[in-house]
Amino acid sequence: MNITVIGGGSWATALIKILSEKNVKIKWWLRDEVAINHIKKHHHNPSYLSGVELHPSKIKPYKSLKESLKNSEWVLLAIPAAFIEEALAPADPAWFVDKKFISGVKGMIPSTNLLVTDWFSEKYNIPRENMGAIAGPCHAEEVALEKQSYLTIASEGEKTAKDFAELMACRFVKTSYITDLNGVEYSAVMKNIVALACGITHGMGAGDNFQAVMVSNAMLEIERLVNKIAPSERTINSSAYLGDLLVTAYSQFSRNRTFGNMLGRGYSVKTAQMEMKMIAEGYYATKCIHELNKTLKVEMPILNFTYGILYKNAPLKKSFETLKGKLI
């Protein structure tokens, strides 16, 4: 079984670690040639999760995207959404024929405000039943440490979801599958926006009491959005939705929370971006969801709070006062 993994960051590295527990060949596309050479020579990613051992018998890094895709049954994408169009610019739909596509991305394509699987299936003519996404509370750093984790694979094609869930299950990862593809994707996008708000308010001095109220309100906000934009029967309190929100809102590893925390302590957006070695997906998603909500008109005070601070230079104190008044 051949699997192509696209992306060279922490999540791609963690997913490769999980997959290499199985009897598979991993064809790994990274844009960074220095990293490729380092991985070939030292069997570690030099810039992300550098402690993870990358077995050369199972993993082969590629500079050419086209070569990396040849003879693979599965394609797994793990690049922050804002860079996907650029990274896949040379790709031709013919390269993806008869392949199943799984998104590890928790963001939206900024130029289109589309979810990654919607954008991908449209652009590369992939049948929806062959598309999926990885959901659930799972930080790459904990995968690297082999801490017990849980992932949910979502696809409208039940067989796709089931097969990929089986592939991702290993000693330290338990998997399950569902068919609510767009539901988990929107929920994952939203949890990043909430994590930014958690970070901002924490950075401004809010305590655990406030954070608990914000996360509870956030779950209601996510539910309102997801029910409107992707109506379906779903158990929103399960780990694919609520669990993912909780880990991002509370974990020391959360990129979005860390980014928000810097803003709450008075950093400008630009300075916070320069300080971060990794990408906070919620920054881009906040604008996408805010734009979509001009039509949807869902009540989303946490989204509006985050959007004001990120994109409108809204004063922190006044925005916080407004948010406090909206939460219950």
Ligand SMILES: NC(=O)c1ccc[n+]([C@@H]2O[C@H](COP(=O)([O-])OP(=O)(O)OC[C@H]3O[C@@H](n4cnc5c(N)ncnc54)[C@H](OP(=O)(O)O)[C@@H]3O)[C@@H](O)[C@H]2O)c1
């Ligand atoms: N990290 C996690 O725990 C985790 C868990 C679940 C889901 N996710 C999702 O996984 C996705 C990837 O996140 P990540 O955590 O792996 O990000 P990351 O560690 O910050 O890595 C970012 C990756 O994007 C690449 N990149 C940056 N600019 C690029 C560009 N202009 N063109 C092409 N590639 C570019 C970087 O390449 P260079 O190194 O060459 O700059 C790097 O490989 C996100 O959607 C995130 O929400 C992450």
Ligand SMILES: O=P(O)(O)OC[C@H](O)CO
């Ligand atoms: O918690 P963050 O902001 O690092 O996001 C990473 C993943 O989406 C967590 O499941």
